[in-house]
Amino acid sequence: MSMNKxxxxxxxxxxxxxxxxxxxxxxxxxxxxxxxxVKVVANGKLEIVDINIDPDAVDPDDVEMLEDLVLAAVNEALRKVQELNTNELSKLTGGLNIPGLF
Known part of the structure; x- marks a missing residue:
């Protein structure tokens, strides 16, 4: 294969x-x-674009529980974006694992 090609x-x-x-x-x-x-929406740039909290989840006597729910939903959304990135990238690279692309 030539260098130009x-x-x-x-x-x-x-x-x-x-x-x-x-x-x-x-x-x-x-x-x-x-x-x-708690519902969290993230985009493909790893940005959180929306958070919805059911008013029933807000208990002033148990703020820690709400914090844990928000944290869990955010981490799951970010994990899903990473998975989306990996799946889409593998379509382009034919399944080759090329470090540093995503």
Whole structure:
């Protein structure tokens, strides 16, 4: 394979990667905790974009429980975004594990 051909293929893959990253950034995932008492939505850029808390989950005498539910839902949403990134990237790379891409 000539160097020019290989460079062209790398440039094409880089363009596809950038497009994929843009597409992933627009996607959202949702996670819940406490049987739906806390719902968190995150986007593909690992940003939390929405948090909903059921008013019944707010107990002034047990703030720690609510904090735990929010923490659990946020961590689950971020885990789901990482999984989304990995799954989408593997489609592009054909399952090759290329360190540092996501």
């Amino acid at each position: 290989m460079m062209k293929q790398l440039q094409q893959m880089q363009a596809k990667m950038m497009k994929l990253q843009e597409e992933i950034a627009k996607k959202t995932v949702e996670a819940t905790a406490g049987g739906g008492a």
